[in-house]
Amino acid sequence: MARVVVIGAGMGGLASAARLAALGHRVTVAEQAGTHGGKLGTLRRDGFTFDTGPSLLTLPDVYRDLFAATGAPLDDVVDVVPVDPVCHYRFPDGTELDLPHAADEVPAALAEVFGERAARQWQAVMVDAAHLWDLVGEPVLQRPLGGVGDLVRRSASVRDLLAIAPWRTLRSLGRRRLADPRLRMLLDRYATYSGSDPRRIPALMSVVPFVEQRFGGWYVRGGLRVLCDALADRCRALGVGFRFHARVAGIDSDASGVTGVRLADGEPLPADLVVSDVDAEHLYHDLLPGRATSRARRALRRVRPSLSGFVMLLALRGRTPAPRHHRVLFPADYDAEFDAVFGRAPQPVPDPTVYVCAPDDPTVAPDGDEAWFVLVNAPRHGPVDWTAPGLADDYADRVLRILADRGLDVRDRVRWRELRTPADWERDTGSVGGSIYGSSSNGPRAALLRPGNAGPVRGLYLVGGSAHPGGGLPLVAMSAAIVAGLVGPA
Template sequence: MAGVVVVGAGMGGLAAAARLAALGHRVTVVEQGDTHGGKLGTLRRDGYTFDTGPSLLTMPQVYRDLFAATGAPLDTVVDVVPVDPVCHYRFADGTEVDLPHAEEDVPAALAAAFGERSAAQWRRVMADAAHLWGLVGESVLQRPLGGLGDLVRRSANPRDLAAIAPWRTLRALGRARFDDPRLRVLLDRYATYSGSDPRRIPAVLSVVPYVEQHFGGWYVRGGLRVLGDALADRCRELGVRLRFNAPVTGIDATPTGVSGVRLGDGERIAADVVVSDVDAEVLYRDLLPARSARRPRRALRRAVPSLSGFVLLLALRGRTPGPRHHHRVLFPADYDAEFDAIFGRAPRPVPDPAVYVCSPDDPAVAPEGDEAWFVLVNAPRQGPVDWRAPGLADDYADRVLRVLAERGLDVRDRVRWREVRTPADWERDTGSVGGSIYGTSSNGPRAALLRPRNRGPVPGLFLVGGSAHPGGGLPLVALSAAIVAGLIGPA
């Protein structure tokens, strides 16, 4: 039985802890904050409940596999329900479209909004994405990668590597395959699922809309935080020790392996294995001895950090007229201006952003007759922009509400109260550098396909979570935990 310390109680860390405990290891999770879940946070106030992080679950089978491998099945502990439509989109010209939960219904919805030709073009791109998913879904996303050579070797033949085409961007794919600029905007949006710029992200990430449509979009009754609570409970059932308010200040390691972690109060916890669920940049910059972190530090310096997010939590009186939409996206007239503002040479709050709204039709999240809205716009990180500057957060919150009003969703006279979360808040609360939601972006083929490895540079050190392979998002961090558990093996 190995003594395992997991640093960080985000979803990747909890998933790794549960799997390793089920394999017979003695596991302790140490978390700098006062609760579990990482970016899967929650706010409860005056009868309103908000997910402050992810609001959609894709690939729920990943969590079904996790819970089945560690005890009672997922569906016995949480209520996972389909979101239909998955999202309501409004384009700058006023066109609206609902993307259905069922994959087979998507072409008809697109045909009604954009015409049969556009629907046929989308269908062909998704057929190609299905082929790409067959190439990367298991061989890349569900296995450890040791570098570019690994990726090339896993391409069964040169034709497969040509299909992945890491040199082609998602933007180039959209321009080549779609006549309608609105379809290109829709495809571009999926770059933001990894905190990236569609003009730089590889076209292989067209698998993201394919995965959403093929596996569907899902919600957990009561909010996705309920999934995090269930995973923390599973850890406790397996004997995992969860310690909160226990910041790690260093990992003891020599070239022969790790030996433990040091806490902020001077306590040392011995360990045969350390699993890091902190941002890879924080791990290699602050926690690991410099001699052990030299090569991964160099690699991270070449990567582009992911975008962050500016969030409004709105407690609204009354109901919004018209059909209920769990998710809405309202696009600007100039989507490129958003990516210029975030990834350009002079980062700044986006003047006219795309706005994402999550408003679950769930009686558990708001008083009867009212609504709880999570409103998100993409934003540059803390650092390039000082989100702590006096007045900036409130002024920008007012701007976002004005943008909503200009696009047909004026809720300003319905706001009972609001809370604002900036990239500076994400940095403080989650430890992510600058509040980057996904660690590094997928801007460029190396960043997209070769994130920091799950096996660390010294024996006994492993990485999970959104900044490590295979990437960010609820399903991928759980896959990273399965990879790490497989590398460590049974006790």
């Protein structure tokens, strides 16, 4: 039995704690905040309940496997329901598309809006993406990856490597394969699922829309925070100890490997193994600096952090006609958005894509009212000072005007609103600059060669969005499964 300290109680940390405890290890989770969840937070006020982080679950079987491996099945403890349509899209010319939950219904929906030729082109891209998923879904995303050599060895042939084509971008794929600019915009949208720029992210990421269409989009009744609470409960049932308001100031090690962690108040927590669910940049620069991690720091300097997000939580009176669980309202100039976020002079996006999550769930709002989560992509805190007086409120007013211009005017329905800026994400979750996904996937190395799950010091392991295989609810749970496999049973 090993003594394990998990740094951070985000979904990756909780999943690691549950798996390692189920394997017989003695696990303690040290979390700087007062509760578990990390970016998967919640706000409750006046009968309204908001998820403040992810609002869509893809690949639910990843969590079914996690719960099956650690105790009672997932569907015994939470109600996972399909989102249909997965998303309602509004394009700059006013065209609207409902993307169905069922994969076999997608071609007809696309043909009805964009025409048969466009639908065939999209499906051809998805057929190729299915092949890519076969190449990376299990061989790469669900196994440890130690570098380029591992990637090459897991490709059965040169033809497989050419199919992955890490030098080709998602944007170039759309230009080559999709004649309709609206479909190209739809494809570009999936780069933001990893907080990235479609002009820089590898075309391999076409697997993201394939996964969403093949496996569907899902919601947990009561909000995705319910999934997080169920996982924390599973940890406690397995004997995991939690230390909240316990900020880790450093990781201790000697010639044999890690020996524990030090809390900010000086208290040591001895450990044989340490699992880090914090941003890799914070881990290697602040918690474990020194010669042993210098190579890891150099690698991180070549990687761009992911974008962040500006969020409005809107308590709305009344109901919206033709409600949709998810809406995406595109701007006229999508490239200007990525220039504002990733360019040399970052700024709040003047005319952003607006994402709205409005669950049709009676448990999250008073009868007859709605709880809206509104997100726009944003540059990190630091390059932009999101604490500047008046900036957040002025920008929120701007986003509400943009919503009205795009057909969703709710300004006279707002009972109250709460705002979350990149500065808030940094303060509350410890993510550098408030980066939602840790590292972006801008470039082949960032997309395919994130920091490995086995750290450069013996006994150190990494999970979460900045480690392999990446950010998002399914991937951080995959990273936890990888770590559990590397550690093994007690």
